[in-house]
Amino acid sequence: MRHADAPAPGELLGAHYGQCFGCGGEQPHGLHLAARAGEGLSITAEFTVRPEHQGAPGLAHGGVLATALDETLGSLNWLLRTIAVTGRLETDFVRPVPVGTTLHLAAEVTAVAGRKIYSTATGRIGAPDGPVAVRADALFIEVKVDHFIDHGREEEIQAAMNDPDQIRRARAFEVNP
Numbered sequence: 001m002r003h004a005d006a007p008a009p010g011e012l013l014g015a016h017y018g019q020c021f022g023c024g025g026e027q028p029h030g031l032h033l034a035a036r037a038g039e040g041l042s043i044t045a046e047f048t049v050r051p052e053h054q055g056a057p058g059l060a061h062g063g064v065l066a067t068a069l070d071e072t073l074g075s076l077n078w079l080l081r082t083i084a085v086t087g088r089l090e091t092d093f094v095r096p097v098p099v100g101t102t103l104h105l106a107a108e109v110t111a112v113a114g115r116k117i118y119s120t121a122t123g124r125i126g127a128p129d130g131p132v133a134v135r136a137d138a139l140f141i142e143v144k145v146d147h148f149i150d151h152g153r154e155e156e157i158q159a160a161m162n163d164p165d166q167i168r169r170a171r172a173f174e175v176n177p
């Protein structure tokens with residue numbers, strides 16, 4: 001079920017962490033992916049491929065495209081107000097994606113079973129109804145905030161803990177009645 005306090009359909013979701021390679025605004029080479037809440041348990045997102053994202057000349061690296069899918073699927077957490085990490089990500093690369101392309105991504109939750117959140121996403125070239133370039137199916141696993149505190153490098157964890165905005169976000173996610 002979509003959480004009662006989930007962002008409204010159409011609302012832009014901010015970054016869950018400023019240094020995130022997928023969505024963070026403070027990460028110069030990151031994807032700067034911008035996600036928006038959809039209806040029900042769905043999300044849309046856009047990501048424009050820049051020269052620093054190349055694999056082959058003029059084409060996006062597959063791992064970067066997998067990151068865009070991972071980040072979009074991870075954004076579904078905002079609708080469940082659950083903290084979850086990627087356990088499994090199965091990706092289909094259907095078409096090459098040139099530098100300069102805006103990839104239009106759409107993701108939805110397909111099932112939740114205990115801590116397991118199943119979801120699926122597509123990325124289309126140039127427009128929300130453009131040709132499909134990438135697809136992914138994922139399994140995210142719900143974790144407590146301790147997951148990050150226990151495993152993250154000390155200096156970034158300390159910086160995050162000293163950032164009231166970051167703490168507020170973490171707490172907001174953990175409240176999941």
Ligand SMILES: CCCCCCCC/C=C\CCCCCCCC(=O)SCCNC(=O)CCNC(=O)[C@H](O)C(C)(C)COP(=O)(O)OP(=O)(O)OC[C@H]1O[C@@H](n2cnc3c(N)ncnc32)[C@H](O)[C@@H]1OP(=O)(O)O
Pocket residue numbers: 016017022070071074077083084085086087088114115116139141143145148149157160161166167169170173
């Ligand atoms: C003050 C600090 C503030 C910080 C605040 C931060 C707030 C941020 C908010 C939001 C952050 C979101 C960030 C999103 C970023 C984008 C998404 C990513 O890229 S995430 C990074 C990549 N992923 C990992 O690094 C996971 C590494 N893996 C693990 O840590 C563990 O393996 C983990 C947590 C995923 C599972 O470990 P277990 O010990 O908790 O649980 P077990 O019992 O193993 O699994 C639970 C169930 O899931 C299944 N499962 C687990 N992994 C599976 C897999 N790979 N395939 C199939 N099933 C799997 C198991 O079979 C089990 O199922 P059964 O309950 O028995 O039915």
